[in-house]
Each structure stands twice: as C-alpha cells, then as structure tokens.
Amino acid sequence: MISKDLLKGTLKTIVLKLLEENDRMYGYEITREVERLTEGKVQLSWGALYPALHKLESDHLITSEEESIGKRVRKYYRLTESGTSAAKEKVREFIDFVTIMGRVLDTNPNLNLA
Amino acid sequence: MADLTDREIEILNREIDKQGLTYTQLQNELLDHLCCDIETKMDEGVEFLKAFEELRSRLENRRIQEIQEETLLLINQKYRMMKKFMYILGTIAPSLLIIGAIFKLQHWPGASVFIVLGSFLLGAVYLPVFAMVSMRDTRKKEKRVNKPLYVVGVITGFIFITGVLFKIMHWPGAGVALLFSVLLTVAVFIPILVIHALKDKENQVQSFSILIFVLAFMAVNIMVFALKASKNVLHSMVISAKENMMTSQMVESANTLFLEIANQNDQLSPDRLDQANFIHEKTAALDNYLQEIMVDILLATHEDNHMAIAEDGSIDLSKTNYLDVHRSTELVIFGNEVTSGKGEALLKSLDTHRELLLAQAGPELDVIISEMLDLSSEHPEEIPWLVETFRQTPMIAAIISLSNLQFKLQFLEGEVLKELL
Numbered sequence: 001m002i003s004k005d006l007l008k009g010t011l012k013t014i015v016l017k018l019l020e021e022n023d024r025m026y027g028y029e030i031t032r033e034v035e036r037l038t039e040g041k042v043q044l045s046w047g048a049l050y051p052a053l054h055k056l057e058s059d060h061l062i063t064s065e066e067e068s069i070g071k072r073v074r075k076y077y078r079l080t081e082s083g084t085s086a087a088k089e090k091v092r093e094f095i096d097f098v099t100i101m102g103r104v105l106d107t108n109p110n111l112n113l114a
Numbered sequence: 115m116a117d118l119t120d121r122e123i124e125i126l127n128r129e130i131d132k133q134g135l136t137y138t139q140l141q142n143e144l145l146d147h148l149c150c151d152i153e154t155k156m157d158e159g160v161e162f163l164k165a166f167e168e169l170r171s172r173l174e175n176r177r178i179q180e181i182q183e184e185t186l187l188l189i190n191q192k193y194r195m196m197k198k199f200m201y202i203l204g205t206i207a208p209s210l211l212i213i214g215a216i217f218k219l220q221h222w223p224g225a226s227v228f229i230v231l232g233s234f235l236l237g238a239v240y241l242p243v244f245a246m247v248s249m250r251d252t253r254k255k256e257k258r259v260n261k262p263l264y265v266v267g268v269i270t271g272f273i274f275i276t277g278v279l280f281k282i283m284h285w286p287g288a289g290v291a292l293l294f295s296v297l298l299t300v301a302v303f304i305p306i307l308v309i310h311a312l313k314d315k316e317n318q319v320q321s322f323s324i325l326i327f328v329l330a331f332m333a334v335n336i337m338v339f340a341l342k343a344s345k346n347v348l349h350s351m352v353i354s355a356k357e358n359m360m361t362s363q364m365v366e367s368a369n370t371l372f373l374e375i376a377n378q379n380d381q382l383s384p385d386r387l388d389q390a391n392f393i394h395e396k397t398a399a400l401d402n403y404l405q406e407i408m409v410d411i412l413l414a415t416h417e418d419n420h421m422a423i424a425e426d427g428s429i430d431l432s433k434t435n436y437l438d439v440h441r442s443t444e445l446v447i448f449g450n451e452v453t454s455g456k457g458e459a460l461l462k463s464l465d466t467h468r469e470l471l472l473a474q475a476g477p478e479l480d481v482i483i484s485e486m487l488d489l490s491s492e493h494p495e496e497i498p499w500l501v502e503t504f505r506q507t508p509m510i511a512a513i514i515s516l517s518n519l520q521f522k523l524q525f526l527e528g529e530v531l532k533e534l535l
Contacts, residue, residue, distance in 0.1 A: 027143055028150035046147050050140060051185040058189035066142070071123045072149055073142040 002042050011052050013094050016087035024078040061086050133178040200243045207235040237275030241268050263306050270298040348437045351510045358517035365524040376535045390534045397527040404520050414442035415509045437510040447504040457500045486522045
C-alpha cells in the first residue's frame with residue numbers, strides 16, 4: 001500500500017490523467033480504475049477524491065454532467081480544454097519530480113510512465 | 115452487476131442524511147459511490163445488509179461532515195480570498211483619500227498621489243470586487259441575482275469617483291463625468307434599486323439604506339460643483355489685484371514724466387522742486403517696501419510662486435498658486451516666534467508718509483490724503499487696522515490690499531506734485 005501522505009500531492013494528477021484517457025468517468029469508476037491499474041496498491045478514499053474533484057471543477061479544469069440512474073443520480077466528469085493541457089503539464093511535472101527525487105534519494109526507479 | 119432496489123437506496127440515503135450532509139451535490143455523489151461499493155460487494159456474494167453494516171462502521175470513522183467542509187473550503191478558496199481582499203481595500207482606499215485630503219488642505223506636497231491612488235483603488239478595484247462578492251452571496255442564498263443593479267451600480271460609481279478625482283486634480287472633463295453620473299443615478303440606478311426593493315421584501319432595509327447613501331452622495335456631488343464658484347471668486351480677485359498693480363504703475367510713470375519735465379523748467383522755484391523730488395523719492399521707497407512685502411507673502415505661500423516674480427521684483431499674478439492660503443500673509447505681517455513681521459514697520463512708514471504729505475499739501479488736498487490713507491478699522495477700539503486687514507486673510511486678498519495702497523500712494527504723489535509745481 002502506498003501511504004496517503006505520498007498520494008496527497010499527486011491525486012489531482014492521477015484524476016486528470018485518467019480523465020484524459022477515458023473521456024468521462026464518475027467517482028467510483030475512478031477509484032476502481034486506480035485500484036485496477038495499481039493492482040490494489042493504491043486505494044483512493046472518497047474522502048480525498050471528492051474534495052479534489054470539486055476543486056478541479058471550480059477551477060474549470062473539469063466539467064460535470066449528471067445522469068439519473070433509477071433513483072440515484074450519477075455525476076460524470078470530463079476534461080475541459082484547459083484541463084487537457086493541465087493534465088499534460090501535471091504529468092510532465094510529476095515525471096520531473098520522480099527523476100529528481102530518484103537522484104536525491106539515490107535510487108534507480110524503473111519508470112514506465114510516458 | 116447487482117442492482118440495488120429502491121428501498122435499499124432509500125436506506126443508504128437516510129444514512130447519509132443522518133451524517134449531517136447538506137451540500138446536495140456531494141450528497142448525490144456519495145450516494146452513488148456507496149451504491150456502487152455495495153453492488154460490487156454483492157457481486158462478490160455478500161448480502162446487502164452485511165455490506166451495509168460494514169460500510170456504516172466505516173462511515174462513522176470517516177466523518178462525512180469533515181469531507182463536506184473540506185470540499186466547500188476548497189471550492190470557496192477564491193471567494194474567501196476576494197472577500198479578504200475586499201476588506202483590506204475597504205480600509206486602505208478611504209484612508210488614502212483622507213490622508214490625501216489632509217495633505218491637500220495643508221498644501222503639503224504629495225496630496226495628489228494619495229488622492230489618485232485612493233480613488234483608483236476605490237473606483238476601479240474595490241467597487242467591482244464588492245459587486246462580485248455581493249453577487250456571489252446572493253447566489254449562495256439561492257436567490258436571483260439582479261445583474262443590472264450591480265452593473266449599473268458599478269459603472270455609475272466608477273464614473274462618479276473618476277469625476278470627483280478629475281475635479282480635485284483640476285483635470286479637464288470632470289464636469290461631464292459628474293453630470294453623467296448624476297444622470298445615470300437619477301434615470302437608471304435609482305429606478306432599478308426601487309423596483310428591486312419592492313420585489314425583494316426581505317432586504318428592504320438594506321436597499322433603503324443604499325438609497326439614502328446614494329442620495330447623500332448626490333448631494334456631495336452637487337457640492338463639488340459649488341467648489342467651482344469659489345474658484346471663480348479667487349479668479350476675479352486675481353483680476354482685481356492685477357488691475358491695482360497696472361493702474362498704480364501707470365500713475366507712477368505719469369508722475370515720473372511730470373517730474374522730469376518740471377525739473378527742466380527754469381521758471382519753477384528750486385525749493386518747491388526739491389520738495390517735489392523728495393516726495394517722489396519717499397513715495398518710491400514706500401512703494402518698493404509694499405512690493406517687497408507682497409513678494410515675501412508670495413514666496414512664503416509656496417516656493418513654486420517664485421515663477422511669478424520677475425527679476426525687477428514685478429509680479430505676474432497669473433503664474434501664482436495657492437491663492438487661498440492665509441498662513442503666509444500672517445507670517446509676513448505678524449511674524450512668528452523666530453522672525454518678526456513687517457506689519458508694524460509698514461504701519462509706521464504709512465503714518466510717517468501721511469504726515470509728510472499733509473505737511474506739503476494745502477487744506478483741500480489734506481482732506482483727500484487723510485481719507486485715502488486712513489488706517490483705522492471699522493471697529494478701531496477692538497481691532498486695529500493691521501489685524502483687520504491681514505489676520506486670517508487669504509494671500510490674494512492681502513495682495514489686493516497692498517497693491518491698492520501702492521495705487522493710493524502714487525495717486526496722492528501726483529496730486530501733491532500738481533499742487534506744488
């Protein structure tokens with residue numbers, strides 16, 4: 001399991017990257033997708049995920065649309081134009097970060113992000 | 115994938131309600147999330163009730179309210195910053211204006227910097243930010259935002275503040291801006307505000323006080339127009355002082371010419387000619403002393419006024435400024451702890467000169483001399499002439515009095531010369 005402290009700063013990057021690849025997603029779908037990609041090593045708590053989603057929305061990086069499914073409402077998110085470029089920017093920034101950290105911490109991470 | 119029944123969804127919904135969630139958007143999302151979570155578990159073969167129980171124990175720990183607060187905090191960040199900014203500006207802008215007003219009143223340098231900066235912050239920054247914050251507040255209460263009210267309010271306020279700024283700085287176009295803002299207020303803003311107040315019964319007190327403030331501001335606006343009148347008064351005082359200077363110079367030239375011709379005339383008695391020349395000298399000396407006092411007053415008023423003084427000591431009043439200052443008049447005439455004033459010496463010289471003229475002139479002219487150089491005040495026992503003429507007297511008024519004295523001296527010299535020769 002990856003610690004929450006490490007995840008905190010990268011949550012937005014993860015969300016943006018996933019939305020870039022998947023057109024539109026809802027909250028639960030995002031947590032499942034992250035779990036699947038990391039083979040269960042990263043579990044996003046909804047306590048962290050939803051505040052982040054709302055923040056991204058208020059910053060106009062993502063938009064949302066609601067769909068009724070029976071008695072409940074499902075909220076789908078998708079990237080805006082500025083969100084798309086923000087996603088690229090964030091991913092690039094993160095790769096830089098990991099590279100630099102690798103140097104600082106003298107490890108040789110086997111990166112497979114690009 | 116297992117689908118939850120309506121009843122099961124209702125159970126989950128009630129659970130979320132119980133946690134005290136009020137932000138509808140988040141509520142719907144959490145419900146969907148929990149439903150999906152349980153459905154996945156049911157796919158794995160867990161009973162609904164068992165999955166629900168497990169979820170509930172997790173809910174207690176997660177403290178849903180905290181998540182809601184965090185979400186609201188995150189999405190309201192800009193708004194809270196804007197509000198803070200508004201409060202800070204709301205304190206700084208009027209402070210700058212007040213400091214600028216004090217500087218202006220005291221004629222200290224830098225007044226305009228404060229006034230321009232304060233007005234800019236108030237009109238171009240505070241007003242729009244206030245409108246944005248206020249609009250957001252209204253929207254939050256889930257009420258309709260009266261956009262025209264805000265837009266017209268901000269535009270009118272901006273034009274008004276610009277107009278006042280231009281007026282204070284004596285920049286052109288102030289009158290048009292002020293007039294335009296009054297028209298906008300009366301014809302557009304007040305009607306919109308009144309209609310708004312009639313519709314929105316809840317905030318009528320607020321709307322009413324805004325209306326009162328707007329009306330009070332209009333009164334200030336009109337008073338600013340009145341400032342123009344006092345400027346006109348100062349302007350006509352300048353003209354009057356200029357005329358005094360011009361006529362006394364003309365009479366002086368006439369006297370000089372008259373005396374020159376007389377000096378070449380052998381038939382006149384040398385005694386009388388000596389007397390005439392003596393009076394001409396004395397008059398010129400006193401005239402110069404008056405001129406010196408005027409120059410002193412101008413320079414004591416503001417150093418910029420040296421531009422108005424030519425090398426020969428003559429004064430071009432159209433280049434003077436700070437016409438309404440009276441400290442400088444008092445400083446030159448009455449002095450202060452450090453320097454003594456020139457008033458007493460002036461009074462003595464004028465008295466001596468009057469006696470000199472009276473000794474030379476015949477009885478008919480004596481009446482005119484006594485009357486023109488009468489240095490008694492309207493209330494001679496209470497207030498001496500010097501105090502009446504120069505205490506609390508704006509600089510330009512002192513210049514008028516002094517140049518008027520110059521004219522009288524030259525005029526009387528002329529009369530005495532004519533009588534003597």
